[in-house]
Each structure stands twice: as structure tokens, then as C-alpha cells.
Amino acid sequence: MSAPFSFTLPPELAADEPPERRGIARDQVRLLVIDRALGEIEHTRFDRFGEFLKPGDLLVFNSSRTLPASLSGCVERGPCIEIRLAEHLPDGSWLALLVCQRGDPFSCGLRPNLRIELDEGLTAAIHERDERIPRLWRLSFSKSGSDLINAFYRLGRPVRYEYVSAPWGLDYYQTVYAKEPGSAEMPSAGRAFTWKLLFDLKRRGVETAYIVLHTSLSSYLDDALDAQHPASEEEYFVGEQAAEKINSAHARGSRVIAVGTTVVRTLESIADDHRLVHAGHGYTRLHITANHRLKVVEGLLTGLHEPEASHLDLLAAFLPAEKIREAYEEAVRQKYLWHEFGDLNLIL
Amino acid sequence: MNRLQGKFILITGASQGLGRQLAIDFAREGAAAISIIARRGDALKRVSDSIREVAPETRVLSIIADLSKEEEIERVVATTLNEFDGHLDVLINNASSIGPTPLPYLLDYPLEDFRQVIETNLVAPFLLIKKFLPAMIERGGSIVNVTSDAGRVGYPGWGAYGISKFGIEGMSATWAAEVEGSSVRVNWVDPGNMNTEMHRAAEPEEDPSEWADPSEVTEVFIYLASDESKNVTGQRFEAQEENWGQKAAAARNK
Numbered sequence: 001m002s003a004p005f006s007f008t009l010p011p012e013l014a015a016d017e018p019p020e021r022r023g024i025a026r027d028q029v030r031l032l033v034i035d036r037a038l039g040e041i042e043h044t045r046f047d048r049f050g051e052f053l054k055p056g057d058l059l060v061f062n063s064s065r066t067l068p069a070s071l072s073g074c075v076e077r078g079p080c081i082e083i084r085l086a087e088h089l090p091d092g093s094w095l096a097l098l099v100c101q102r103g104d105p106f107s108c109g110l111r112p113n114l115r116i117e118l119d120e121g122l123t124a125a126i127h128e129r130d131e132r133i134p135r136l137w138r139l140s141f142s143k144s145g146s147d148l149i150n151a152f153y154r155l156g157r158p159v160r161y162e163y164v165s166a167p168w169g170l171d172y173y174q175t176v177y178a179k180e181p182g183s184a185e186m187p188s189a190g191r192a193f194t195w196k197l198l199f200d201l202k203r204r205g206v207e208t209a210y211i212v213l214h215t216s217l218s219s220y221l222d223d224a225l226d227a228q229h230p231a232s233e234e235e236y237f238v239g240e241q242a243a244e245k246i247n248s249a250h251a252r253g254s255r256v257i258a259v260g261t262t263v264v265r266t267l268e269s270i271a272d273d274h275r276l277v278h279a280g281h282g283y284t285r286l287h288i289t290a291n292h293r294l295k296v297v298e299g300l301l302t303g304l305h306e307p308e309a310s311h312l313d314l315l316a317a318f319l320p321a322e323k324i325r326e327a328y329e330e331a332v333r334q335k336y337l338w339h340e341f342g343d344l345n346l347i348l
Numbered sequence: 349m350n351r352l353q354g355k356f357i358l359i360t361g362a363s364q365g366l367g368r369q370l371a372i373d374f375a376r377e378g379a380a381a382i383s384i385i386a387r388r389g390d391a392l393k394r395v396s397d398s399i400r401e402v403a404p405e406t407r408v409l410s411i412i413a414d415l416s417k418e419e420e421i422e423r424v425v426a427t428t429l430n431e432f433d434g435h436l437d438v439l440i441n442n443a444s445s446i447g448p449t450p451l452p453y454l455l456d457y458p459l460e461d462f463r464q465v466i467e468t469n470l471v472a473p474f475l476l477i478k479k480f481l482p483a484m485i486e487r488g489g490s491i492v493n494v495t496s497d498a499g500r501v502g503y504p505g506w507g508a509y510g511i512s513k514f515g516i517e518g519m520s521a522t523w524a525a526e527v528e529g530s531s532v533r534v535n536w537v538d539p540g541n542m543n544t545e546m547h548r549a550a551e552p553e554e555d556p557s558e559w560a561d562p563s564e565v566t567e568v569f570i571y572l573a574s575d576e577s578k579n580v581t582g583q584r585f586e587a588q589e590e591n592w593g594q595k596a597a598a599a600r601n602k
Contacts, residue, residue, distance in 0.1 A: 063434070063482060065426055146409060146431045153423035170422055177482040179434040181426040195481070199530075210486065212434070241486070 006307045007328055013335060014163035015342035018172045019192075026176075027194045030336055030343040032304075034327050036319060041327055043334060046192045046344055049301075055205030056254035058245055060297075062187040062262045063210040065178040067149075068156030068170050069185070072101075073118040079108035081116065083124065084159055085152075085184050086136055086216045087233060090283075093140040095130055097220055105221060106135070122151050133230045135220040149181055159185055161219065163339060173340070182214030182235070188340035189260030189302045207254075209245040212237040213262040213284075229310035231287035236266040240279045246296065247276055257299035257348070261311050264288065267296040290316035299348040304331055304338045318347045351574040353378035356432045358424075360415060360476070361443030363391035365544035366494065369562035370440060370569055371395055375403035377570055383409040383428040385443070407431075415443050415472035416464050425479040436483040438573040441473035441493045441516075444509070449549045451505040462508045469512035470519065477523055481532065488531030492572050493520045495536045495584070509550075517584070524582035533581035535572050539565045540588035560588055568592050 015022075019029050025047075033042040033052060044051075053059075067085060074080040084097040100108035116124040116139075123142040130136040141148055158173040175190040177198070198208070216232035246267065249256050258264045269284040271277050275295045287310070294317055305311040315324050327345070336343040357379050361367040363386030371384050372395070382399065386392050392410040399408050409431045413420040428436065445468040448461050473493055484491075498506045499513025517536065524534040541547065541559040548556050565587035571577050572585070585592050 065429065067426075146427050149430045150411065150423060150427045153419075153426055170419070177485075179429055179483050181430050195526075 007325065007332065009307055009338060010332065011163070013332065013338050013342075015337035015339050016163055016165040018168060018341045020172075021168075025194070027192050027197050029192050030334075031346055032327060032331055032334075032336060032343065033346045033348065034319065034323070036347060039323055041330055047197065049197070049346070050201050050204055050206065052346060052348060053201065053204065053206050053257070054255070056207065056249070056252060057299075058207045058209060058249035058254055058256050059201070059259055059301075060209045060211060060242070060246065060256060060263045060267065061175075061177060061190050061193075061259045062213050062215075062266070063175075063177055063179040064183040064187055064212045064214050064262075065181040066158060066170065066173045066183045066186045067152055067181050068158055069152075069183075070159045071118055071152070071156045073116040073122075073124065075110075075114050075116055078114065079110070081108065081110070083116065083118075083139070084217055087184075088182060088214065088235065089138070092144055093127065093138050094124075095133075095136045095216075096124075096139050097135055097217060098126070098137050099221060110137070118151075119155055120151065122148075122155065133220065133225070133232065135222055135225055153181075159217065161339075164341075177210070179210075180212055180214075180237075182212070184217050185215050186340055187213070187215055187260050187262050189262075189344065191340065192344060193259075207245060207249065209242040211239070211242050211263060211266050213266045215262055227308055229287070229308075229313065231285045231310070233283050233285050234262070234265070235281075235283050236269065237281045238266065238270055238277065238279050243277045243279045250275060250296075255298040255348075256296055257301065258297045259301045261300070261302055261314050264294075264297050264300060264314060264317075268292065268294065271295040288314040288317050290321065292317045294318070299346070301344060301346050303340065304328070304336055304342060304345055306338065315347070349376070350378035351570055351576065352438075353380070355379045355437040355573065356381050356383075356435050357438040357440070357573065358383040358385065358428055358436060358476075358480070359440040359442055360385045360472070362386050363388050363395055365546060366539055366542060366562045366565065367440070367442040368395050368398075369566055370442065372398055372402055373563070373566045373570060374438075374573065375399040375406040375408075377574075378403070379406050381407035381409065381432060383411060383424075383431070385411050385413055385415070385424055387412065387414050415476075416445070416467035418471075418475065421472060421475045421479065425476070429483055432483075434483055435487060436480050437487070437489050439476060439480050439484070439489070439491045440569065440573070441476060441491070443472065444469050444494065444512075444546070446546050446550050447508045450552070451507060451509075451550055453505055454507050457507050465508035466512050466515070469509065470515040473516065474519060477534075481527070484532045485527075485530055488578070489533075490573055490577065491523070491532065491534045492569060493534070493536040495520070495538050497538055497540075499538070520584075521582060528581065533577070533579075535577075535580060535583045535585060537568055537572070537585045537587055540586060564588075 069085040127138040362384035498510035520536040543559040
């Protein structure tokens with residue numbers, strides 16, 4: 001699978017620190033607005049987001065909480081490795097990227113039946129490789145449930161990519177409305193929201209609903225594999241209240257606007273052919289592309305995505321590739337910032 | 349009985365004194381699940397056993413944590429929300445550190461101790477409210493902060509503790525104002541003098557038999573945790589004042 005278009009991202013446009021560390025508030029990042037009907041582009045700031053919404057519009061958020069998904073451990077008399085958690089599987093085991101801490105990141109003799117020892121008595125047994133994404137291994141930890149989550153928070157730190165300048169604390173990787181822990185990486189489209197903005201939107205008559213999709217990793221640290229856009233499997237939950245709000249919004253002719261591609265993925269996975277959303281829990285491998293006819297979502301707030309990123313495929317379901325290319329070229333010219341601490345893009 | 353049926357509750361400082369008693373009484377009132385937080389695992393285990401004795405149906409989650417450390421708070425929140433499927437109905441910010449005993453004057457107060465008391469008594473409640481609010485805002489919820497008359501009167505020698513309680517009073521009022529109009533309510537309670545280990549250490553020369561047992565002050569907390577108080581927010585309560593119930597009724601009838 002190839003992206004709908006490509007472009008070159010100058011390295012200086014990677015946001016290497018959180019906005020609060022650049023001297024601006026969370027909600028003062030820039031916002032590039034694309035009008036789907038007119039094809040027009042507008043530049044503004046995120047704290048003016050409400051001006052683009054109408055009373056009755058429904059914003060759907062992903063309230064998954066970011067895990068400190070990067071853990072360190074060593075195989076007994078063997079290599080030390082970084083474990084990047086990717087997905088919690090139904091049987092209680094985890095899929096994880098195992099990165100050797102010395103030499104070639106993927107050649108330190110890892111194989112099934114080895115045991116990784118972490119701190120505080122936590123261990124992880126290595127099982128088989130994932131069939132679909134072979135950089136991932138299945139692991140089972142020596143603790144489970146809340147004991148395991150407690151241990152992750154004692155031992156882990158947020159997954160950090162090379163463009164991020166410093167090991168920022170986990171709070172920088174949380175949305176203000178985060179609840180259930182489970183995401184390997186922050187669902188970052190919602191990062192710019194503040195409670196003040198959320199309350200202001202409520203006063204304007206904008207409605208809100210929350211779903212959960214626990215995000216997997218966005219990169220496997222393997223350019224060739226990443227370029228293939230393997231559709232990771234991700235766990236989602238949609239409650240009765242959220243389903244009812246979404247169906248009601250459609251029934252009264254209001255727009256459903258997804259805050260993040262994870263929300264699009266969830267809602268488009270769970271909707272039936274009559275555009276109805278039902279409460280449920282499941283795992284999705286849906287890969288949304290230009291050929292996908294959107295059933296539920298009319299608008300999208302999202303970050304700016306890397307060249308060749310699979311998220312660009314998803315944007316093509318909202319806009320012709322040519323329009324996205326124009327907008328991205330404009331964003332580069334205007335020096336918008338990319339990645340989880342960067343600026344935002346609203347498509348309506 | 350059963351005034352707290354189905355409620356998911358978190359209590360800090362739950363290993364002894366008022367926090368321990370609240371955990372037991374809330375379970376007795378039918379709480380669905382209680383997350384109890386304290387630094388001492390052995391004491392938490394005893395509280396957990398006591399809860400199981402009086403209310404075997406109540407789920408108990410024990411988390412050992414030092415709330416003066418910011419990263420411990422994120423762990424407490426995430427572990428609780430993982431266990432409670434993302435919901436919390438009642439947050440009781442009870443944990444308090446008295447600081448060094450015998451109580452030094454501010455002039456003699458070591459900075460490190462001052463910071464530790466403020467972190468535990470004021471910063472931790474701020475962070476816990478901030479981080480739990482998303483889990484309360486959709487279904488509604490009740491936040492109760494424990495204060496003291498040392499938060500209204502400057503008693504010599506009550507140093508950082510008193511200052512932290514002055515902070516709790518102001519912070520509670522500010523939170524209540526900021527979330528007004530949402531279904532989350534914020535109130536604060538002065539439990540009055542209680543015969544607890546912490547109080548005996550703070551005032552070793554006083555006669556503790558004149559102080560209330562923690563079991564005598566929990567009624568107002570049960571009221572504030574329950575749906576009986578669903579329209580009550582931004583109020584200060586004094587648990588040992590005879591008229592706290594009248595005040596509650598007046599607030600309800602506003």
C-alpha cells in the first residue's frame with residue numbers, strides 16, 4: 001500500500017517539545033482548516049476551534065490514557081532490550097516491539113522461550129513472532145490486571161521518537177480528558193484541548209461523546225516495514241451513551257466530528273450499513289483509504305502526518321489526494337509543526 | 349444502609365484514622381468498589397480485611413503510594429481507572445502529613461519538611477482532582493476534601509499543615525466554581541478534633557479522650573458521597589457541628 005502522495009518534511013518542522021515548553025498554552029497551537037465543500041484553506045489558532053462548529057455538532061473523543069509503554073529489561077545472561085508495548089491481546093498476553101539496546105536493534109538473538117527480567121520482580125516470557133507484523137513478539141508477563149498496570153507505571157516511560165528533544169514526563173503525553181490506560185502512544189489529535197475550551201464548547205451547544213481505542217505503535221523502527229503501512233490491530237470500546245449520541249446527531253442532521261484518526265477507525269469499524277453505531281467492544285484492523293465510503297464521520301480534527309504515513313491514506317477518504325497535497329504544501333510553506341506536540345488540521 | 353450502592357470510590361490516607369473509618373463505613377453503605385491508598389502496605393492489608401468482613405461484596409483495590417511524589421499520583425489514577433473501567437463516582441482527598449513533631453514554629457521549619465507537607469496535603473489533591481475529573485464528568489461525581497480549623501485560623505506551631513489547609517479551603521472553592529454547571533460537585537469537610545495517631549503525635553500534651561472517635565464523624569462524608577447531596581457544591585461542612593445536617597438541607601433546597 002502506498003500513500004496517496006508524498007512530500008518532503010524539513011526536519012525543523014518536527015515539533016521536538018511540547019507547546020507548553022515552547023512558551024505557548026496547549027490550545028495555542030496552529031490550526032489549518034480545510035473546507036471540504038469549497039476546497040479552501042484557512043489558517044488560525046486552535047483556541048478559535050469553536051468558531052468552526054455549529055450548535056448540535058458532536059465531537060467524538062478517544063479517552064484512552066497513554067501507558068508508559070517503553071520498558072527496559074535483560075534476558076538472563078543475554079542481551080538487554082527495550083520493550084515497546086503495542087497491544088494487549090484477549091488472552092492477557094501483549095504484542096511488543098523488542099529493540100536490542102546494543103548493536104543492530106533487531107539482531108541480538110531473541111527467540112521464543114527466553115525470559116526478560118525487568119525490575120521489581122516483573123518478568124516477561126517471549127513467545128512467537130506476530131504473523132502479520134513480524135517485528136512484534138508476543139509476551140506474557142508474570143503479573144496481570146491492575147497489578148501489571150501498576151508495575152508498568154512504576155517501571156515504564158513514554159515511547160519517545162528520535163525527533164523529540166528530551167525525555168518529557170508522561171503528563172506531556174496525556175490528553176486532559178484521558179481515562180482508561182491502554183494506549184502505546186498518545187491519541188494526540190486531542191492534546192490541544194483544555195477544560196476551559198471544552199466548557200466553552202459546551203456553552204456554545206456543541207456536544208461531546210467519548211469512545212476508547214487503545215493505540216498501537218505508529219512506527220516499528222523499520223523504514224521498509226513502516227512504508228508498507230501494516231494495519232495494526234487495535235482494541236476499542238464504544239459505550240451505549242456514545243452510540244446513542246452519535247445516532248441522535250445523525251438523526252437531527254448534525255455533524256459527527258472525530259477528534260483523531262483513532263476515532264474514525266473505531267466508528268467506521270463498528271457502524272452498520274445503515275450508518276448506525278452500536279455499543280460494543282472489539283479489535284479492528286480496518287485500513288481506511290480513498291476507496292472507503294465514510295459511514296459515520298463528517299469531519300476530522302487530526303495532526304499533520306509524515307510523508308508515507310498510513311494516516312495519509314485515511315485522509316484520502318475525506319478529501320481528494322490532490323487537495324491534501326495542496327494543503328500539506330501550504331502547511332510546509334507556513335512552517336506548521338508536525339508530530340504529537342505539533343499543530344493541527346481540521347477537515348470539515 | 350445502601351446509600352452508596354453501586355458507587356466507585358477512592359480514599360487517600362486510608363490506612364488509619366479517618367480514612368480507614370471512611371473506607372469501612374462506605375463499604376457498609378454498599379459501595380461497589382473502593383480504591384484505598386496509603387504508604388503502608390501492611391496497614392492497607394488490615395483495612396482491606398476489615399472491609400471484606402463487613403461488606404464481602406465490595407471490591408477493594410489497595411495501592412501503596414507516596415502521594416508527595418507526582419509520578420506516584422499518575423500510577424494511582426491509572427491503576428484505579430483500569431480496575432474501575434474508567435469510572436469514579438467519589439474522590440475523598442483525606443491524606444495529610446502533619447510534618448515534624450513536636451510541631452516546630454514556622455521560623456524553625458525545615459524547608460524540606462515544609463515542601464513535603466505541601467506536596468502531600470495540597471499538590472496531591474490538586475493533581476488527583478485534575479486527573480480524575482474526566483472519569484467523573486460524564487456520569488457525575490462527588491469530590492470531598494478534608495480540611496481543618498487550622499485552615500481558617502493561624503495557630504502557632506501548626507506551620508506547613510495549617511498553611512496547606514488554608515490552601516485546601518481556597519482550592520476547593522476554586523474547583524467548585526470552575527466545574528459549576530457540570531455534574532461534578534466539590535465540597536470540603538472539617539472533621540474537627542479526632543482521636544487519631546496523627547493528632548496524638550501533634551499534641552502529645554492534650555487529653556485525647558476529649559476528642560471524637562473517627563466513627564463519630566463519618567455521617568457527613570456518607571451524605572456528601574451519596575446522591576442525597578447531588579445538588580450540593582461549593583460548601584464547607586463541620587462534621588462535629590450539630591447543624592451540619594440543617595446546612596445540607598438548606599443547600600439542597602436552594
